[in-house]
Amino acid sequence: MLDLTRIPEAVRSEGGVSRRLFLAYGTALAALSSLAERVAAADKKVTFAADPFSLGIASGDPDATGVVLWTKLAPKPLDPDGGMKPDPVPVAWEVAEDDAMKKVVARGTAGATPQLGHTVHVEVTGLKPDRWYFYRFTAGDAQSPVGRTRTLPAADAAPDKLKFAFASCQHYEQGLYTAYEQMAKDDLDLVFHLGDYIYEYAPADKRVRKHTGPARNKITTLADYRERYAQYRADPLLHGMHAKCPWFVTWDDHEFDNNYAGGVQEIQPKGVAKADPVEFLERRAAAYQAYYEMMPLRKRSLPTGPDMLLYRKAAFGRLAEFFVLDTRQYRTPQPNGDGIKPLVGEAIKPTNSLLGRRQRGWLDAGLITSAGTWNILAQQVMMGMVDYTAAGRNGFSMDQWPGAAHERMALVRFLADRKVPNPVVLTGDIHSNWVNDLRVDDRKADAPVVATEFVGTSIFSGGNGVDQPKGLDDLLAANPCVRFHNRERGYVRCTVTPENRTSDYVVCEDVTKSGGKVLTRGSFVVEAGRPGAKKA
Numbered sequence: 192m193l194d195l196t197r198i199p200e201a202v203r204s205e206g207g208v209s210r211r212l213f214l215a216y217g218t219a220l221a222a223l224s225s226l227a228e229r230v231a232a233a234d235k236k237v238t239f240a241a242d243p244f245s246l247g248i249a250s251g252d253p254d255a256t257g258v259v260l261w262t263k264l265a266p267k268p269l270d271p272d273g274g275m276k277p278d279p280v281p282v283a284w285e286v287a288e289d290d291a292m293k294k295v296v297a298r299g300t301a302g303a304t305p306q307l308g309h310t311v312h313v314e315v316t317g318l319k320p321d322r323w324y325f326y327r328f329t330a331g332d333a334q335s336p337v338g339r340t341r342t343l344p345a346a347d348a349a350p351d352k353l354k355f356a357f358a359s360c361q362h363y364e365q366g367l368y369t370a371y372e373q374m375a376k377d378d379l380d381l382v383f384h385l386g387d388y389i390y391e392y393a394p395a396d397k398r399v400r401k402h403t404g405p406a407r408n409k410i411t412t413l414a415d416y417r418e419r420y421a422q423y424r425a426d427p428l429l430h431g432m433h434a435k436c437p438w439f440v441t442w443d444d445h446e447f448d449n450n451y452a453g454g455v456q457e458i459q460p461k462g463v464a465k466a467d468p469v470e471f472l473e474r475r476a477a478a479y480q481a482y483y484e485m486m487p488l489r490k491r492s493l494p495t496g497p498d499m500l501l502y503r504k505a506a507f508g509r510l511a512e513f514f515v516l517d518t519r520q521y522r523t524p525q526p527n528g529d530g531i532k533p534l535v536g537e538a539i540k541p542t543n544s545l546l547g548r549r550q551r552g553w554l555d556a557g558l559i560t561s562a563g564t565w566n567i568l569a570q571q572v573m574m575g576m577v578d579y580t581a582a583g584r585n586g587f588s589m590d591q592w593p594g595a596a597h598e599r600m601a602l603v604r605f606l607a608d609r610k611v612p613n614p615v616v617l618t619g620d621i622h623s624n625w626v627n628d629l630r631v632d633d634r635k636a637d638a639p640v641v642a643t644e645f646v647g648t649s650i651f652s653g654g655n656g657v658d659q660p661k662g663l664d665d666l667l668a669a670n671p672c673v674r675f676h677n678r679e680r681g682y683v684r685c686t687v688t689p690e691n692r693t694s695d696y697v698v699c700e701d702v703t704k705s706g707g708k709v710l711t712r713g714s715f716v717v718e719a720g721r722p723g724a725k726k727a
């Protein structure tokens with residue numbers, strides 16, 4: 192019998208898609224390498240029909256001496272070419288110590304090429320550690336607003352505080368970015384976005400807002416994905432938050448296709464054929480390229496065909512090490528037919544993985560060499576082994592870590608055996624808030640707690656939710672690992688010190704109207720050296 196899970200690997204190395212994609216991406220990479228000459232020859236007096244910085248500016252992936260600065264030239268953001276001619280355009284950038292841009296400490300010129308949708312990714316180097324900076328871009332006769340960014344503390348520094356937020360899941364049609372309006376006032380050092388930055392679905396009626404793009408189908412082409420990101424990013428509340436501080440981003444499934452696993456499409460309804468595996472990988476290449484283009488990522492993340500390196504780590508001095516994971520690209524298909532299923536059979540196969548062997552090895556090596564007081568995994572799907580039987584469903588989520596139960600338990604055992612200091616897991620994906628104590632096997636409530644998981648709700652995917660979902664008491668009674676659960680919308684604001692870390696669950700009472708009231712629904716603290724969350 193044909194094993195679909197094996198096909199993507201095969202086509203990647205056998206020609207077909209690989210050859211076509213190689214040629215396509217070869218062109219983009221060649222353009223990058225010869226950019227300097229081409230940009231120098233370009234018309235420096237370029238003019239624009241409208242503001243080319245309509246999608247804002249952003250920064251991301253900071254280290255102790257640098258950061259990535261991002262923009263995209265798009266005078267007409269929803270046009271297929273963003274309103275740009277198919278020529279490279281030089282974009283000048285400046286970094287200053289002051290918001291008036293008087294004390295400039297670094298400047299240069301980057302190229303915005305049509306191959307990468309006229310996006311700009313500048314990797315600034317030579318900055319001082321643990322400093323705030325300001326930046327802006329100039330292209331032709333247009334100048335961007337000034338953004339604020341920062342470097343991380345030096346590797347051997349001992350910072351006394353870090354303040355960051357994490358967010359996920361922002362289905363444009365289902366709400367407004369009110370949460371980011373509040374986040375912009377929080378005076379954060381960093382933001383982590385844990386995925387579902389866009390949704391690939393066709394436009395639907397009777398929603399808060401409406402997607403552009405193909406009328407009845409999911410988006411599939413590079414032009415589609417570019418347009419979708421442009422629609423989301425054009426919102427000033429979203430790009431306004433990007434301009435406030437650097438972001439570390441990672442994706443989940445909807446940046447490409449719901450519940451995909453590596454190169455395998457989700458299980459289709461009866462009578463619907465699965466996508467051709469080659470075409471599916473071509474779509475993945477388009478989705479990944481659009482993601483790279485639109486995010487403040489380093490060049491190491493530039494996609495190669497349908498592959499893109501997104502997992503990486505960052506150290507905030509010796510206070511915290513962050514491991515930003517990718518649990519989509521390398522995973523094995525969801526066992527037991529996906530959905531909520533008992534933790535038996537396929538679900539406990541030792542070969543199931545969300546990380547893939549190489550990422551897992553990288554993570555293990557990073558965890559045992561970490562100098563961080565706190566070791567924080569920024570990732571997508573819930574690690575807490577929550578049994579939904581008490582909530583009227585039959586078992587555990589096969590799309591989340593219980594679907595790779597062996598790998599999940601081995602990872603938590605590794606954290607315990609190697610005495611990784613203060614492990615914390617940050618999660619998105621399920622549009623609800625959870626605080627979970629993590630044990631090697633969460634079904635064994637008497638076992639010692641090893642780590643603590645904070646699951647953040649959606650920015651607004653799913654529309655307005657509720658504080659106390661039906662059956663909450665039964666769910667909590669059946670799952671002692673769960674310390675808090677709530678289904679409102681918002682984000683999680685975290686304060687980390689050498690002594691403890693606090694998570695504030697910030698919720699927005701109405702995401703369908705602008706100016707929705709924002710409040711903190713609950714705060715939970717973990718003390719250093721004592722895994723497990725307590726109400727603050």
Ligand SMILES: [Fe+2]
Nearest residue numbers: 360387620652
């Ligand atoms: Fe989502």
